[in-house]
Amino acid sequence: MTQSFNAFVVNKDDSGFSAGIRQMELDDLPAGDVTVRVHYSSVNYKDGLASVPGSPVVTAYPMVPGIDLAGIVSESSDPRFKVGQEVVAIGRGLGTGHFGGYAEYARLPADWLEPLPQGLTMKEAMALGTAGFTAGLAIQRLEENGLKPGDGRVLVTGATGGVGSTAVNMLAGLGYEVSASTGKVEEHDFLRELGATEILGRDEVSAKPDAYMNEERWAGGVDPVGGDTLAYMLRSTRYGGSVSNCGMTGGMVVNTTVAPFILRGVNLLGIDSVNCPADVRANLWRRLGTDLKPKYLTESISHEIGLDGVQAATGTILTGTVRGRTIVKI
Structure with missing residues (x-):
């Protein structure tokens, strides 16, 4: 059966690079x-990278970006999923090596899909999306390594972005004391609304070190920034504490020493939401619909655009000027 539909497509061929609705x-x-x-997708940093010439993440052209999606099954050859069922998908090769969520239809391997979790609508699932899933996974890994409410302050860097803003609200909802760092003075009230009780400037958490170690300050941290910011967090995390790193907007190179690891027993936890195991993925989606669900998910954290707004939004996210999450209503 032939059926036409709209999609945001990036392409590169002998005539050059193009991006737009096709x-x-x-x-x-x-x-x-x-x-x-x-029905919904969202805008993530990787979607920005997928939508520019010379993309470092797209493996084949043409490509439909959108590394996550929520929708309703229209055809299925797998008994786990029935026509009419609400589903979500994130990661794998979605939007970079396999047509993704910026289209009215997507066809996927069944193993990439999850039933829509109880406690979430499709819109809420994409208000979380890959960024919210990553934030939840970062927090879960911190808990698995011993972090508990009452242990002390937890630092979230890049706090006005998608991962950062959802992490701040999730942590506050779980009862943690949350410190947030941002370079945007005008967003302090936003972060306080999400639950941060202390706000640090970007310069404070990315300063070049004058010693191998800083004063012990943080019980744990969620870092989507990397670079000098991650190095600072490692130097200033308390004995036995952990830092979850899940991004590199501040750079891939981390100039640090072994001192935090061998003198304070600090743990650096790598967070991968793309290929995390199926059992971890299913359990985390369950938590995202219950105890990890941000209180202000569809009010303060997210805003909605249509497919015609994708090109501008993917450009904006690379500049670091976004606030919270951008939902794409397909």
């Missing part, structure tokens, strides 16, 4: 077990 047909979709009528 007409596609169901036959254009890649192979997969389940076809989904997409």
